[in-house]
Structure formats: C-alpha cells, structure tokens
Amino acid sequence: MSDQRKPFPFADFESKWQQHWDENKTFRTPNPGDEDFDATKPKYFILDMFPYPSGAGLHVGHPEGYTATDILGRYKKMNGHNVLHPMGWDAFGLPAEQYAIKTGQHPRITTEQNVDNFRRQLKSLGFGYDWDREVNTTDPKYVRWTQWIFIQLYNSYFDEETKKARPVSELEAKGWSRDQVDDVRLAFIHEAPVNWSPSMGTVLANEEVEEWKSKGETVERRPLRQWMLRITKYADRLINELDPLDWPESIKLLQKNWIGKSTGAEVHFDIHGHEVTVFTTRPDTLFGATYMVLAPEHPLVGEITSSNQKETVDAYIASCASKSDLERGDLNKDKSGVPTGATATNPVNGEKIPVWIADYVMTGYGTGAIMAVPAHDERDFEFATKFDLPITQVVQPKNDDNWQGFTGNGISINSGFLDGMKTKDAKKAIIQWLRDNNKGSFKVNFKLRDWLFSRQRYWGEPFPILWEDGNHKAVPESELPLLQPDMEDFKPTGSPEGPLAKATDWINYSESSKRETNTMPQWAGSCWYYMRYCDPGNTERFISKEAEEYWSGTSNASENNGMVDLYVGGTEHAVLHLLYARFWHKVLHDLGHVSTIEPFQKLVNQGLILGEDGAKMSKSLGNVVNPDDVVLEYGADALRLYEMFMGPLEQVKPWQMKGVEGVSRFLAKVWRLAFEQNQEGEWILSTKLTHEDASVDKDKNLLKVLHETIKKVSDDIERLSFNTAISQMMICTNAFGKVDQLPAELVRDLLKCLNPFAPHLTEEINSKLQVPDSGIMLCDQDWPKYNEAYLVEDEVEIVVQVNGKLRGKITVTKDATKEDIETLAQQDENVQQHVEGKTIRKIIVVPGRLVNIVAN
C-alpha cells in the first residue's frame, strides 16, 4: 500500500506525537517531594511484567498486556489519579550469556543493543511510560541495591514465634556462636544434591530444569555447596497471605499446590538402635504399617544394611544414581526396590517389619523414609503386591468399598486403642499417644524446597560475600555495587566455581580473604524492580520511606494491601517469579523497609496470542507476527486497538490479519468524522462539522449514543473489558457517520473515550478540531462524564413471552404501570393466538424488560 492509499495518514502523525510526548515528558509522574507533586491526587500504581530484552525483539504478546495497562493508566490519569506506569529491563540472565559465548561479544554490549531495540519498539507503540523511571537490572546503580537486599537476607533469621524475619545481630547479642547463627540465616550455604548442567556449566533451580532440558541442555544431580534462601520458613505465610489478594483463584491455587502443605505426623521407628523418622499424613494407619521404605540416598542405608544384602543394595543404589529424573519418574512407573535385610520396630505395637529401599521414596521430601501401609496407600499397595509383602487392613470404608488400597476416611479396625474411631479422631488420638510416649509428634510438611540461589555464571550479580578461613561474611555496604571484573574470557569453566574464579586479581580481596565466585540467578533483579520504579534515582536507599509509603498507599489504607494496584503479565510467571517476589517483599516488610505485606494487590494474566493457524507462534512454524511490520502497514493505533479487540484480555486467542484491517477501517472512519479530502487529495476539516452554532439543535439520538458510549467505555475500562468498549465506540462512530450535521464537541468527547486506546489518532484530530480546548492534549483533559438525562428513553420496548417463548413486542411509556403492561401484552394479536383456549395462570412482569404469560 502506497502512502496515498493509506486510509488515514498515520505515518505522518504517529511519530510526531511520540516525539512530542517524549520531549515534553507528558507522562512524567511526580514523586513526593517534587515541585509539581500534588498530594491530594490518589495514586494508581500499574505494573507490567518487564521484558527480558532478547535479540529477537518484541513479539505481539508484549503489546497485549502493555496496551491494556496503557489504556488503564491513561484513563486513570484523565480521572485525576497520579499514575505510576513505568517500564524497565530484566537484562541479566542465561540467554544473553549463552549468546555472548557464541559470538564472543561482551554480554553488556549485546544487552545494551537489545535494550535500545526494545525501547525503540515500545516507543513506536506510543505507550505513556514515564521513561525517567526506566530501570535496568544490570545497571550498577541497580545491582547495588539487589546486593544490598541480599545482605539483608544474609543478616536475618526467621523468628518462629512472631513468624517474621529479624536481624541476626539479635542472636549474636544473646551470645550465639558463629556456627549457630550461620545455621539460621535466611541466606545460607548448604551442601546438597543439586541440578548441575554440564553443558551450561551451572547449577539450576528445580523449577528451571525442565525449561533448559527442553532446549537441549543436559542436567544431572550432583552434590555441591551452594547459596540457598530459606523461603520454606515463609511457606505458611505465602499460603495464608494470598487470601486478601485480588488474584485469579486459579493462580492462587497454583501457588498453594506448589507450596504443597500437608499435615500429619512424624513417627520414630527403631532400626537396630538407629532412630529413623518417617513422615505420614495418615498416622491413624500406623497399625497397618507392614514394612518400611528408605530412599536409596537415605544416609542410614549403609549402616543398617545386613552383610548378606550389601551387594544387592549397593547395586540398586548405583542403578538409581545412573538413572535420570525422567527414567526414574515419567518413563518408569513400575515399582522397584530391594530389601536391606534390616528390620524396624513399629513403635505402637512392637511389631518387627522389614526395611526396604526403593526409588519411589524421594530423598527431598519429608524425611526420605516412609512407613508403608499397603492396605491404604496406592503406591504401597502396588509395591507390596509386586514383592509379596503382607497387607493388613486397618481402615473400614463407610460404604462397602473394597478396602484393598482404600485411601479415604473410615473407621479404624485392627488398631488396638484406635478401634472404632473415625479417621479424624484416630489421627488425633495416635498423635497424642506418640507425643506421650516420645515416639513422634504432629508435623506439617511442605513440597516447597529452599531456593537454590547461586549460579556459576558471569552475567549475574556477584554475591557480596567474602571468604576468610572457611568462613563467610558480607562485603561492607559501602563497597556496593560489587561488579563483575571486565574479563576477556567469561566462558563457563565447567567447574562449580564458575567463570569468576578465573579473575584472579578480582577474587583476592585481601591477604586473608577471597571473594565468592558465584553469581545470583536472573530472579534476583526481578524480585524487587517494582519498588525501584518508585524512586529510581535514589543513591541513599533502595527506595525512600516517603516514596515507599506514598506508592504503597499505606497513608490511607492498611498494610494488608499489596503495593502495586494492578500487575499484568503472562501465566508463565504464576509460580516462580510471583512467589519469589512475594518472599522478598515479606522479608523487607518484616525488617521494616516496606509497609505492606504483599507486593501485588491485583493480578491479571493476559492470554497467549496464537498464530493465524491457531498454533503457538514459533519460528519453525513460520507463523510469527512481528509488531514492527504491523505498525508499518497499519500504524501503532491499529495494532493497539486490534490486540484489545481480539477478545477478552485473559483469553487465549488466535491472530487474524483481517481483524487488523477491520480496526484500521474503524480508525479511518473516526478520521473521516473530522476530515474529508479536497480535490487535491488533501485532508481538510469536514464540512459536516458544526461549531457552537446555536441554530443547530444537537441531535437527541447522537447525544444518547455518545453518552451510552461514555458510560460503557468507562465501565468497561474499569473491568478491563476492552473488546466490548471498542465495539461500543464503533457503534457510536457509525451513528456519527450517518448524519449530515455533526457538532464538533460531540466528536471531541468520543475522541476522549478513544484516546487511551488510539492516542495518536485522537490527539491529531483533537488538535485540529477547532473546539475550545483543541490546544490542550486530550490526555491532559478530564475524562468525560455521562449525563443520565440523555440515556433515559420516553418509551421502552418490552418483550412478551407466553410460557417463556417470545411471542410479541410492545412499546410502553417509561411510566407505564404493571397493570398497563399486562393489559397491553394480552392485546397483542400473536400473543392472543398463543393464549387462546388456555387458562392464564400467572403473569410475570420484569419492569422495562419483559412480560411472561404462563398459561395452559
């Protein structure tokens, strides 16, 4: 399409307005303390999930969420809010480094180029971000505070009584030893089996393993010394404090399942003088425990294995170790295991039961050991059947269900003093017994593991930690940020020390102390970026108290509210990012640095945009849509509008280029409400427009449709229902297009409604409309108010049903009585035909809507 052919000259004015907004800092948000800060304005904090600036540039999924928040932000601004709607870059991370290794270019350079490209692309879409607040997680001024927060974690412990983080200095004051303190820090060193990727030369979090495996990287289990964050201490609060949040229930559930709380008991068994503890959610079935299983990696396996079983056991452990997680889990549901030759004593009845090892018991969950109750557990049942182990029924199902493998609640039998009790009561009774006899206790277990926080990479925040005689301590805060040294060779070493170990000058901090060579994972920077937006230039603190309180809204609300009013992003972060960020926020809250207990009050997940073929967009399928191309062909406003018109924000929906044409046609119609082409093909103000001309009565129908539109668009924006808002504006535009005389102020009010959606087009028209406020940008004007008087109709159409089926329509005045309506309805010819020969039993009148005559 040549420029002549474009239905409206978007290419001319879109870049013009973008430049204008940029130069005038139109969307700058004043902070407390700024000259133009107005404390009387309510705050509104809208957050987009900031992008990882990949080399591929923006894809159409990004502008989906970003347009939605931009519309809401512009709407709130026009409604008198002080809107914080910033953007930044999650720029550390493995992809940048992998790319750097391939090309030999320093990741800082490629990251910078990618950021520039992303910024250019976002600006070309006309988003109203306050670019003065841009943050970049790799910026030394930002890294400084990420490391500072790490030190806060390092210097804190979790106080079990108050369920809050406290400074470890309190423990030191009480005389705790260095080792005791190190054992309770929220950031701690731990030697544990971890996911080591030989191909990438780094350790990965459990949560990341599958993602990288699917990209072809190798991952294996290996015991290593790593930095961990004690997120498990917050497990209960991370579940309970979800409640007041305005999040999709499905996401809350996802997080709850991930944390995986289960309540039960710990029971101590004796194996030849060794105490082995198991965790069970069904302590009431203790009498039915007919054997015990230890995970192959359980530390006691070596000691308890009898000499004649040693060979078998060793061989089994070796075979488990060589199996990948996939072979052990997904591919092999068949139970395997071997007896150790040892016997355990069931504490409740003194019975001797065999001890096995089997890989269906995991080392990382519970105690890595179970009591097997084959009668009432599917897995134990399968195992016992396969290896011919005894099965004892101890629960009687309430109905006549088969008790073999019955896992539900019932009545205890064959269980001594528990006999006859309901499962719920039996649990209580046995726990009490275990307590009294020192054989166990009530216990809560979580699936959530502590967060493996170290990586062996170059492109991440170095740990602000020094090592001295095998002990660690924090780098003085005055020395932050601690940046990676400039290195020629930042390739992974393949050893768990990571590439920083090669920077020999850098490592040696002093005669006696060396630097930690691990770096933090990408999550670190994204855990707190929303806070930095509130006070991005602060060199004294990560956020000033004043800015924190203002943007948290705690001056007029409670600490139970989340800081961010609305957070929009994809579901892929439903668990990890959102859980990690909540954890950090809570720690900072406990330590008195932030006033709310949660970061994000309302969360909305945008739905994935699929390719035109209904499949997920991917290079290999060739169905990827590049936003740059769409902007070039149809303009930024059309792209924005289309992405909002496709369907509900949260829904998965396929791209349709024809749909872009449709909204582009709509925008052209709006353009032609104000302009027409003269003989030379130039756009001149439409001759249909009337200006403050008292001789022309404003068309009542136009006022009605306009005010309906104002009402609907306002409501729809509030509930993020952008597709229906747009369809209403289409209806209004179609109505405006039909008349010969169109008052310019009515067009201006429609433009105000459309402005958050299509800011370039509407500002351009408004600036030339020759209405009183044409000189003021729409985004600086007030949102229009609808007038109820224009909406009410003198006459209403009412539907008449007979037995629930539509049989006629009547028109009544708005003050018609119920009786009038009933009479009128019965007079309708078609209605009479359907009532004929029947007795009217009942007439239901829904005022203003329908009449239903029930007859038989």
Place this chain on the structure above:
RNA sequence: GCCGCCAUGGCGGAAUUGGUAGACGCGACGGAUUUAAAAUCCGUUGAAUGGUAACAUUCGUGCCGGUUCGAUUCCGGCUGGCGGUACCA
C-alpha cells in the same frame, strides 16, 4: 492419574444480577459509485419449514438430566480441547 480452565454462526467474539441468544468486527453474497479497479457507502447473512411479501412456526449456546414462569448463565453426570503438576507418603 490428580488439580484448574474452556466449549456460542463459516471465523474472532457479545449477552455485566437467571429475562429478546448471536452485539461489534471479519468473511461471504447482492447493490450504489467508477471507463475499470481500489477505497467508500447501502442492504442481506444461525439452520430448517411455510408465505409473492410483511411475517410466522420449529430447532439451536459440546452431550444427557435437574431446578425455574423463564437457563449460554445455577446444580448433577458425561464428552472433547487447553494449561499446570506428577510415585509429595
């Protein structure tokens, strides 16, 4: 396997509190304008039957059943698709 979400014309979708199913857009068809096309404008468009027509009737929101004067909407049971998770004791 378990948990969650979804299902409406040829297509994307609308129906906000149980009250006219299919708004709005796309596509298709017919027409106006044009030398012609593009663009634009007007009209028709869930299916079937009857009628020259206005219109009327029946069916219709994945399937089966229930509650209700009335169900796309609420309840129970299925089927299909998508997402998460997986031997979690």
